[in-house]
Amino acid sequence: MPSLTSVVGAATATFSAGLVVVPRVLIGTIGMPDTAQTRALLRAIGARDTVIGLAMLTAPGGRVRDLAIGARVLSDCADAAVLPAAVPDRGRAAALRLSAVAWAALALAAAVWDRRAR
Template identity: 45%
Template structure:
């Protein structure tokens, strides 16, 4: 879901073990932060969890946008990650 659009898959569509590990780690990070957002019991906890998600998405956008091997993939991945960060920021702002 992440490797192919980012240009990190092999020509046959397979993903190397290191890339697969990275993708699974990012998925675990996003799942943990999302769970914290859903289970936050106080406004402060909710804002903290949202800030973690926003920071993660914006750092993904910056890194993918700067370092993916394919220019088209860089633009697409940076836009998608940045879009998720913006959406999360707007949701956090609206919740306040």
Template identity: 45%
Template structure:
């Protein structure tokens, strides 16, 4: 394969990451990290934006990597970030009922990225 799937996943990661940096509630609401008024508290928004900045950088690296080795490295960083998110959100979100869904989404995205990288390596 020519890395198209990794690039597409990188672009999607970068786009969503930019979106949560602009509107932290797009991550805060599903995670149950909003206040009683439905807004994300300022300190929580800061951390969501930091996660977004990390993921924007990694997604952009996946998208723009110049060769298979660089794409594998960028994708490995994406997978590591997703697995750590799955572990942390899956155990520490304040609303225990949301933990499995959020952790599952993060783990699934990491698995999808890993599968795309593996397919490129085989191709």
């Protein structure tokens, strides 16, 4: 049975790869302006998170996996702090912030769960 961290990593990689291919899905959902710059930004975030998700999925337990989880948590916290400023609608900006924090919490909870299961 795969670790919970691997499952969260697979979900991260899958969603993020989709964001690289079709950034407009998230642009429409969060209400950011649909510009070439916004699409490039979301593709870059998607590429970053695809790599982090694959690292969470494939890294052996221990320090390497902990580093991958740390990268996920820190990047989500940075996203929560910075990205909502680019969303004109305050409600959608708050939802974006909450979503980023929730993903960070999920990754951290998965890591704690897996460590206790060892």
